[in-house]
Amino acid sequence: MKKELTLSTSPFLHDSASTKWIMFQVIYALLPVIAAATFFFGLSALLLIAVSVMACLITERMFTKTRQQEASSLKDGSAVITGILLALTLPPGFPLWMAFIGGVAAIGMGKMIWGGLGQNIFNPALLGRAFLQSAFPTAITTWSVPDGRYFGLRGTNLALPFFQGESLDAVTTATPLALMKFQQEGTEWLSLLVGNTSGSLGETSAALLMLAGVYLGIRRVFDWRIPLSIILTVFLLSGVFYLINPERFPSPDFMLLSGGLLLGAVFMATDPVTSPYTSKGIWYFGFGIGFLVVLIRLFGGLPEGVMYAVLLMNSVTPLLNKFTRRRVYGHLKNG
């Protein structure tokens, strides 16, 4: 019997990296960060991450269901990443129900209403956090101490909606950035690297975040130029201010290691969907984020500015792509 040969058009070879592979590489790179969060903030960290990821998956499935799309969009892993990243930006004592709402907002408003994966303008996880920041401004700025207890829940994790939660753990403190901004009080360099400071779940351990960045860069999962340009800009610009007035401005290494800068530079700004894809655009994007972070941290009302810096630069990404197009081979001008 003569069997038919399979036909298709060239190319017949394909690079080994697939979108699913890329997403899972990011998840693997997040695992040590999750482990560190659990080490410093105990069960609270795991609960927040679980609730946030669940919220993201459920929301994505609800949207694809109503549009009669396949459930397969869950398998690409992007909703899981959004859930993990959102949780990593939350304080350890954050109420779980609020985290759930954050996940719904992240996927619903941040991704699905735009048309799903690849269509959104803003980073979904950061959009979810921005939503929470405006909806629950107190809860999202209440930080508990990293005290190494595992089973003791932090803060108001179990608070019920619309009831003033009974605080399980009243020991709160300020983040290194807030200490710096409002009390001109520095934090040990080593603590920032290791991560036993207060802050959001995933932002405290600078060393692990840098390692994750190096891993993702070497495996060519993301564009290394984005974190590099952000870090360089923050370092150089804050270095200039520090040289001008070391009394008033924090040192550049503090600026790099504290707050959400590394988490943002490595995991948020590098979201391919919401960052430019032209070479020049990528550099401008990184410079822009670095510039805005320094501006907000040093001269704004808030101690931290990474979230707004990334979201603002997300909004100009389509413009950056448009105005930094490469001249086509054999053409004299752009376009």
Add this chain to the structure above:
Amino acid sequence: MLLTFSNGVHPQEFKGWTHEKAIERLPFFEDYVIPLSQHIGAPAKSLVRKGQKVSRGELIAEPTAYLSVAYHSPVDGFVTAIELAEHPGGKMVPSIKIKADRFSAQRMSKKTINWKSLSSKEFSQQLQQSGMVGLGGAAFPSHVKFAVPDDKKCDYLIINGCECEPFLTADHRVMAEYPEEVMKGIEILHHFLKPKKTYIGIEANKADAINKLTQAAKQYPALSVEIVTLEVKYPQGAEKMLISAILKKEVPSGTIPLDGGYLVSNVGTVAAVAEYFESAKPLIERIVTISGSNIKRPANLLVPIGTSLKQVLEACGGFKSSASGESTRILLGGPMMGMAQKSLDVPIVKGTSGILALSPAEVRNFDTYKCIRCGRCLDACPMFLNPSTLGLLAKKGMYEEMLEENLLDCMECASCSYVCPSGIPLVQSFRVAKAINRERKVA
């Protein structure tokens, strides 16, 4: 630092199976099919009748226009039919079918052609009569390519020995085994084209070829030939990329290389030109790489044009496992730009540089995802296009808008589809878009 162009991709090479295997002659078989249209331009007109006896190298079809070449019988034998037959391109094409004479020794008398006494016009006519076409894959008639109009000049002759397609090693073997032929071919072209400088561009993975040609070039000090080692990168062998790599010049959109004074020719073609003027043997056979993980004995073979795919594959021991299935392909040409075949009955034609039998080891079936705008295709495209945007436009059927995104500058090298992590059929949709735009323009 090795010279190269910007962007491009690095597919796995897969050349190890055949790059050290000397060229072997494929034995003669019984049946041959010569399609009378093997390149763009006008088909040739048959000069033979059914039943007619033909000898090896005899003219059996003559050119009917300027962009048309002659065809010759690959064997001593008889014409059995002149009818439509399957062509590797997928169409049915008028073809001459020849049955080989089993008792013939298949020898050809040799005579040299005194090329030095030819005028440029006579040189071009000779090439047309020899049936010469570019052997790199596109099979563009050589007599047109090497005829420089009066208002143009060939300042730089670039011999293309890149062979950047994975698997293929035919050109590599020609350079390693016949460096003198290559140099003689260059001498002939030099005589008629009078370039200021001649370059041979070779990718760095062919060290033996580079050495052999460097030695051979020493015999021809008057030709000013420079052998340029290039980075191993796809599509280094594309004309425009080769000019970029060696001369750091671009070919302006809408012009041909000769407008800028560049002429690029495949190295195998140059050797074939030399062979023709030395022996008067027209283009009746060519070197083909047979490779891929599903081939029992990969080889570089000298194959008579018109031999069926099936016979060549059988000579290489056939397939390791069944050739039908989702993740297997039989291709003519390289894996980046070649064509899958649905039947093994098609003949080897002048443009066939390789036969590949791929199995799941090479053909990965990819799930497709939505475009995540990662920009890998922008970093791959050697023409600096935006395949991501072009792909989104194609998906929406906005084919005319794609022209504004410079669709026509796309040379279909497939680098974008190769890198796309979402498995989006980019180059495939660009080909469709080009075809639809052509039809709309006609209509």
